[in-house]
Structure formats: C-alpha cells, structure tokens
Amino acid sequence: MTAATSSATSLRAEQDRGRRKAQNKEKWAQGRTYISAAVILIWCLAPAYWMVVTAFREVGFTYDTSILPTHVTLDNFNTAFDTSFGNRFGQALLNSVFIGGVVTLVSLIIGVFAAYALARLNFRFKYMVLGFILGASMFPGVALITPLFQLFTNIGWMGSYQALIIPNISFVLPLTVYTMTSFFREMPWELEESARVDGCTQGQAFRKVIMPLAAPAIFTTAILAFISSWNEFLIASQLSSDATQPVTVAIANFAGAQPNQIPYTAIMAAGTIVTIPLVILVLVFQRKIVAGLTAGAVK
Amino acid sequence: MATEVGPTPVKAPASGGAPIHHGPKGVGEDNKILSQGKWASWLLAPTIIALAVVIIYPIISAIVMSFQKDAGLDPATGLFTAGGPAGVQNYVNWIAQQCSAPAGGTVACPPGTLGAQFWSATATTFFFTVVTVAFETVLGFWMAMIMARAFKGRSLVRAAVLVPWAIPTAVTAKLWFFIFAFEGIANKLFNTSILWTGSEWPAKWAVVIADVWKTTPFMALLILAGLQMIPAEVYEAAKVDGATAWQRFRLITLPLVKPALMVAILFRTLDALRMFDLPYILTGGANNTTTLSILVINQIRQGFNAAAALSTITFIIIFLVAFIFVRFLGANVVEQSGATGKGKK
Numbered sequence: 257m258t259a260a261t262s263s264a265t266s267l268r269a270e271q272d273r274g275r276r277k278a279q280n281k282e283k284w285a286q287g288r289t290y291i292s293a294a295v296i297l298i299w300c301l302a303p304a305y306w307m308v309v310t311a312f313r314e315v316g317f318t319y320d321t322s323i324l325p326t327h328v329t330l331d332n333f334n335t336a337f338d339t340s341f342g343n344r345f346g347q348a349l350l351n352s353v354f355i356g357g358v359v360t361l362v363s364l365i366i367g368v369f370a371a372y373a374l375a376r377l378n379f380r381f382k383y384m385v386l387g388f389i390l391g392a393s394m395f396p397g398v399a400l401i402t403p404l405f406q407l408f409t410n411i412g413w414m415g416s417y418q419a420l421i422i423p424n425i426s427f428v429l430p431l432t433v434y435t436m437t438s439f440f441r442e443m444p445w446e447l448e449e450s451a452r453v454d455g456c457t458q459g460q461a462f463r464k465v466i467m468p469l470a471a472p473a474i475f476t477t478a479i480l481a482f483i484s485s486w487n488e489f490l491i492a493s494q495l496s497s498d499a500t501q502p503v504t505v506a507i508a509n510f511a512g513a514q515p516n517q518i519p520y521t522a523i524m525a526a527g528t529i530v531t532i533p534l535v536i537l538v539l540v541f542q543r544k545i546v547a548g549l550t551a552g553a554v555k
Numbered sequence: 556m557a558t559e560v561g562p563t564p565v566k567a568p569a570s571g572g573a574p575i576h577h578g579p580k581g582v583g584e585d586n587k588i589l590s591q592g593k594w595a596s597w598l599l600a601p602t603i604i605a606l607a608v609v610i611i612y613p614i615i616s617a618i619v620m621s622f623q624k625d626a627g628l629d630p631a632t633g634l635f636t637a638g639g640p641a642g643v644q645n646y647v648n649w650i651a652q653q654c655s656a657p658a659g660g661t662v663a664c665p666p667g668t669l670g671a672q673f674w675s676a677t678a679t680t681f682f683f684t685v686v687t688v689a690f691e692t693v694l695g696f697w698m699a700m701i702m703a704r705a706f707k708g709r710s711l712v713r714a715a716v717l718v719p720w721a722i723p724t725a726v727t728a729k730l731w732f733f734i735f736a737f738e739g740i741a742n743k744l745f746n747t748s749i750l751w752t753g754s755e756w757p758a759k760w761a762v763v764i765a766d767v768w769k770t771t772p773f774m775a776l777l778i779l780a781g782l783q784m785i786p787a788e789v790y791e792a793a794k795v796d797g798a799t800a801w802q803r804f805r806l807i808t809l810p811l812v813k814p815a816l817m818v819a820i821l822f823r824t825l826d827a828l829r830m831f832d833l834p835y836i837l838t839g840g841a842n843n844t845t846t847l848s849i850l851v852i853n854q855i856r857q858g859f860n861a862a863a864a865l866s867t868i869t870f871i872i873i874f875l876v877a878f879i880f881v882r883f884l885g886a887n888v889v890e891q892s893g894a895t896g897k898g899k900k
Contacts, residue, residue, distance in 0.1 A: 307733075373594065402620065507726055
C-alpha cells in the first residue's frame, strides 16, 4: 500500500519535472521571440525616431547625440516653410497633394472597370491582359523619361502639372488595377447573382449591390495609389519646375543659408511633415493596407 | 487586346470561388460568354488605352530615337550638324564605350565622361541588386517568422514594420544622409570616423543599408502572408512524427512558402534594378554609386538619342532578368495573381 503510494508520488514528481522542463523550454522560446521582436522594433523605428527628434532640435545642436529630445524648438518647421533661400516647401506640399489627388482619382476611375472585368468575367486573353498590366507596374521609369522629356520639351509642357500627372498614371494605374482585382476576387459575388435573379441588369447589380461592398477595397487602393504617387521622385526631378515641384523634389534640393552648410534640422522637419500624415494613415488602416500590399502575391 | 467576342472554348469556373448561378436557363451558355467577352473589352478598354498612351508610345518612341544621331555641334568643324539615322551606333557607343572623335569616327571614351561609365554603372546596379535583395530576403524571412508567432505586442511589431515602408524614398535618403554625416549618429554610435559618402565602399554600403532598411518590411510582409497560408495542422503532424525544428523549416516552411517568396524576390529584384532615388540623393552617384538609371538621367541633357539607347538597354536588361525569373526560377507571377477560384485556405 505504502509502496504503491510512494511509487505513484515519484511518478508524479517525474512528470512534474518533465513538465517544468518543457515549460522552461517554452519560456526560453518566448523570451527569444520577445528579444527578436524588440530588435525588429528598434531597427524599424530608430531611424524614423531620429528624424523626428532632430526635427525638434535647435540648429546649433544638430549633431547632439543624446537619445532623448534635447533643446526642443519649433523653429525648424518655420525654416522648412521659409522661402527666403529659394525653397518652396509649402507650395511643393500643395503640388504633391494636387498631383497625387488627380493621379489617384483618374487611376481609380479607369482602373475599377478593368479590375471588375479581370476579377469577375471570363474572356479570352485574360492572362495576357493581367501579364501586361503586371509588366507595366514593373516598368523602369527611366525608359519612359527620355522620350517624354523630348516630347514635353517640343510641345512646351515642361514643368507643367500635366507633364507630371501623365507619367505618374503609367505606374499608379497598373498598381490600382492589380490591387483592386485581388480585392474584388474576395467579395461575396453571390449577392450580385441574386440581384440579377431579382431583375437587376449587370450594371445595376454592380452599382447598387457591389459598389457599396467594394467601397473599403477601393478606399484602400486609393491610399496605396496616393502613397505611390506621393513618393514619386524620378519623373518629377526631371520634368517639374520650381512652381510645380512635388515635396520629394523640394526636400532633395533643400537649400540652406550657406551653400556648403546643409540645413539638416530643417530638412528633418520637412521630412517629418511629409511623413507623419502617411504614417498615421498607414497605421490606422494597417490591416487593409497589408492586405492590399500583399494582394496577388500569395493568393 | 482582349476584344475577342467569340465563344470561349472552355467555361472556367467563376472567379472568387463563388458558385455561379445561371439564373433561368434557355439564353444559352454561348450568349452569356459572348456578352461577357463584350463586357470585358468595354471595361478594359480605358485601362489598355491609357497604358498604351503612357507606356507603349514612349517605349516605341525611345526605340525610334535610339537609332537617331544626336544633333549638335560637330567637334571637328564647329558647325551645327543635324541628326539623322545612326543605325546601331548609339548602342555600340555605350557597350563598346566609344565616343565620337573630333576627327570623325570614334575613340575610346576618356575616363570620367558618361560614355566611359556604362559597364561600371551596370556592375554597380547588379551589385546593389544582388546585395540588397539577398539581405532583404534573409532579414525579411526572419522578420516574417517572428511576426508569424503568437506573442503579446505582435500587432505593434506588424505596425512598426510599416513605418520605413511609408516614408518616401527621397526622405529616407535625406535621413540616412544625416545619419551617415561625418559628425552624425552612425559614426558616434560605432565610434568610427568614416566619411561615408566620401569613398567608394562606404558610399556603396550606405546605399545598401538605407535600401535594406526601407524595403525589408515589404519583403517581410509578403513572406508573412505566404507563411500564414500554411495550415497549422501540417506542423502539428510533423511534430508528432518527431521532426526537428530545422526539418520542419526545411521540409515544410520553405517549399510551401516558396511561391510567395519567389514573387517577393522577383518584385524586389526588378525594383532594385531600376534603383534611382536613393543613390541619386544620398551620394549623387559619386564614388561609383552611379546606377544605370542615374546614368540615363545624366545623359538626357547631353543628348536625347544616346539617352534613349541607354534607357532601352536598361529596359532590355530588366526584361531579361524578369524573363529568367519567370521561365527558369518558377516565379509565376501571373498565375499567382491571376489564379481564380482556388479560394483561400
């Protein structure tokens, strides 16, 4: 009786030891995950943090290396918008919003029909069209710029808004079609079928049933399209003028009071202004954006 | 393109995995497909026309230009010479690095001129592509593996990786220019005094580091999306069968994530081959960081037609790399993105 109990106790002790060992191993694995996660966080955020900290630092302490904000000031933001050294940052912000807005709008209006057809209809050459659109999105900008440079010089469009908007469409439109096509594939199309059974035409079914459902997908695509237009630099750096240059060009050419002294703090302030709205937008719609970004690559 | 309205030979299942209800029968399948083809061509027409105007027209125009001589002053006579057909001379000039000589004919381009930089720019472009994509793949895979695990704060990490992606490349370049400044934080942190943008290898690594920082998140998210398609039961079954962690990674994760991984690598490779913003702003193309794209831009103001030839060469290089990927490495982008009706796992 006692022997049986003691052997049962030792067995339990053995099991306990085994379980504890497994738990320790689990804890160790969890610990490593947290360390890795911390490394990723620091790697991704530290440079961006440094930009913001520098943006709020007095010019005299540009190279201050204390990690926490020191010598905090808002002066750099004034300097960023100051036009006395030939910078037109404020104008450039408006230009970027305008160019990005028009490009996004045009691409969405044109692209939504193509995406619907590619996601929904069966027709010949579907894969050829998809391949063509995908190829277009991977197309190198430099291959477009030379003929456009000559064409726009000849017809006097150099430095005009349309000279910046039209090439932008060439890479935003494929992206729009591509992203929306993958979103549209995931939608509950049975509803469209039922609407049609109830007597709607395909067009009516699309307008009244599908459009409201597709709104989030279209909105996400709009954000991605706008970001990609907002980030464009190559075309704008060659085809824009002082009056029409977007923010990326303005920041790249940002000049200071002295020609050989780079106004880092003001540039970081300008960078912060350009980046913060995007980062907020992206974080708020994080899930949708990630779905849009990875759309098509894995489905 | 895609204006075919004839009956499609095979009626594929409807896209999106939704069963198609054919409504009242009697109209006939052929009519339905006929109307779908007609619909499709109307819906696709605006996109195809727009892309034809903004992409196909410039490509053709660039190719035509590349066979023309650049107009300019004749160095021998000092007189203005009009352009004219040049045959393949522009291409030969770039590839053989020949410049037109004052006495007529061509000589090897003197060092420092744009014409002498073709092969070094090609080498630089491929160096950046291979090194950045390799780092991004390894780092991105590691990040994706971490983000796929369940732990507190996972959503925070997933949000954080979007920050470098959301910052415009021009701003990224300026930011890293500041970090790599002589008195900047990078030198302070590592207690070094390197003139990062002042000589060849530090400048190259500065570009690589900035590019890896900016684009690894994109890679990680693509790979993560691939990882999440793998059902957990597969891993459970392998564990029960006694597979080690390494075996599970090598025999389950890698093969199953391969399609997504290949597409991610293809996207990044093609993107890296046209790299422009980052080296242009960070180093100005100095110290052998001139990529092919930068060389084209520098050439434009010296002669459209020579620039057109160089941009066509760049385009062909990128096209060939994409072709090799799709044909031999199994990166089936169109099928990946175009596969319909397969449904989600």
